[in-house]
Amino acid sequence: MSASRTRRHLAAARAVWPGVLPVLNADERELLVDWLRGSAETRPWQSLLQAAGPGRIELADALSQKVLEAGLATRHERSEHGRWWPVKLCWVELEQLQAALGLVTRSERDKRAAALAQRLEALMVDELVGEAAQALAEARMATTAAEARAALLDTLCRWVAGGCTGLRRDFALQLGHTKAISSSEWAWLERHFDLPALGIDAFAPTLTLAGDARLCWVGDRRLDLGVAPFFTLPVDALQGLQHIDTPPARWWLIENRASFEKQAARRQPGDALVWIAGRPTRAWGEAVARLIALAPAPAAVSADADPAGIEIALAAAEPWERAGLAWTATAMEPAQLDRAGLQPLGRYDRGVLDRLAARALPPALAALRNALVERGVKAEQEGWL
Numbered sequence: 001m002s003a004s005r006t007r008r009h010l011a012a013a014r015a016v017w018p019g020v021l022p023v024l025n026a027d028e029r030e031l032l033v034d035w036l037r038g039s040a041e042t043r044p045w046q047s048l049l050q051a052a053g054p055g056r057i058e059l060a061d062a063l064s065q066k067v068l069e070a071g072l073a074t075r076h077e078r079s080e081h082g083r084w085w086p087v088k089l090c091w092v093e094l095e096q097l098q099a100a101l102g103l104v105t106r107s108e109r110d111k112r113a114a115a116l117a118q119r120l121e122a123l124m125v126d127e128l129v130g131e132a133a134q135a136l137a138e139a140r141m142a143t144t145a146a147e148a149r150a151a152l153l154d155t156l157c158r159w160v161a162g163g164c165t166g167l168r169r170d171f172a173l174q175l176g177h178t179k180a181i182s183s184s185e186w187a188w189l190e191r192h193f194d195l196p197a198l199g200i201d202a203f204a205p206t207l208t209l210a211g212d213a214r215l216c217w218v219g220d221r222r223l224d225l226g227v228a229p230f231f232t233l234p235v236d237a238l239q240g241l242q243h244i245d246t247p248p249a250r251w252w253l254i255e256n257r258a259s260f261e262k263q264a265a266r267r268q269p270g271d272a273l274v275w276i277a278g279r280p281t282r283a284w285g286e287a288v289a290r291l292i293a294l295a296p297a298p299a300a301v302s303a304d305a306d307p308a309g310i311e312i313a314l315a316a317a318e319p320w321e322r323a324g325l326a327w328t329a330t331a332m333e334p335a336q337l338d339r340a341g342l343q344p345l346g347r348y349d350r351g352v353l354d355r356l357a358a359r360a361l362p363p364a365l366a367a368l369r370n371a372l373v374e375r376g377v378k379a380e381q382e383g384w385l
Contacts, residue, residue, distance in 0.1 A: 211272030
């Protein structure tokens with residue numbers, strides 16, 4: 001014990017962690033757990049009383065004395081009107097004490113946070129999930145929730161790499177059971193990915209398109225696209241197409257859904273529009289390949305003016321490359337980066353630019369890539385298209 005006339009610091013004969021907890025009844029253990037939540041090695045007595053509440057004041061006094069005598073804490077006191085009053089408790093070995101009570105320690109939290117950061121960095125280099133991983137890293141959400149979403153991204157990578165298709169329940173089973181993914185996590189996945197395009201469906205995978213063409217199947221079954229601003233059709237149905245009447249003069253592929261719907265409403269004669277819906281998947285590519293096999297025409301491709309948009313445009317154009325048809329990037333000019341209030345490039349974006357630096361790009365996309373490197377900002381196409 002150290003002391004002055006008005007203050008003193010009390011400690012056990014050996015104020016070191018004894019390696020085991022003293023004998024505690026259920027009420028004492030419950031209150032001690034309440035006191036030890038968090039990472040503060042020193043707790044003001046007033047805050048400990050607030051944690052105890054009015055019904056446990058006497059218990060708090062008794063527990064304070066017990067942890068003092070057991071060497072778990074030291075106690076600072078001050079003298080007022082001839083009486084000594086507690087000021088604060090100082091835990092002797094906080095983390096060992098927390099571990100003995102089954103509480104998570106600061107070191108464990110820091111270790112988990114570092115492991116999560118490393119995991120997200122690895123995911124940021126992936127073409128499919130890198131953008132979502134970057135957004136997750138920047139979200140500053142609770143570690144447990146972020147770990148769950150990182151697990152979703154890992155599972156999505158494996159799902160796509162394995163060529164899997166199925167319903168949402170099948171995807172959830174990859175995480176253990178059909179209820180493994182909450183509604184909020186499904187909503188988060190939907191914000192970042194076109195799940196049907198990745199083979200994860202509530203129902204059948206679809207393709208959304210607009211135009212004046214008439215799609216024709218066996219048995220003289222027909223669908224006139226011109227009767228509505230756009231249609232969403234099952235991919236399997238498109239594989240059964242036999243021919244296309246009034247074929248388009250140009251296919252226009254648009255990444256952003258709002259931009260697609262806006263342009264579909266303003267569609268010029270001779271144009272057929274297809275919603276890209278995120279990164280094109282095999283099912284999307286096969287459906288589009290069937291359309292251009294029956295109605296070959298050049299394509300215009302419009303995606304966000306950002307690094308991922310360049311990769312999406314290249315992937316969307318692959319059916320035209322394989323068919324030997326011309327295509328061009330449209331509404332992806334460097335001038336779109338002259339707007340105010342644009343977002344800066346993140347780590348994922350710069351990783352994509354590193355990948356693109358090794359690729360031979362069409363002139364329009366090469367110009368956009370160079371402008372992104374020089375200006376360090378990116379833009380989403382609904383701002384102009």
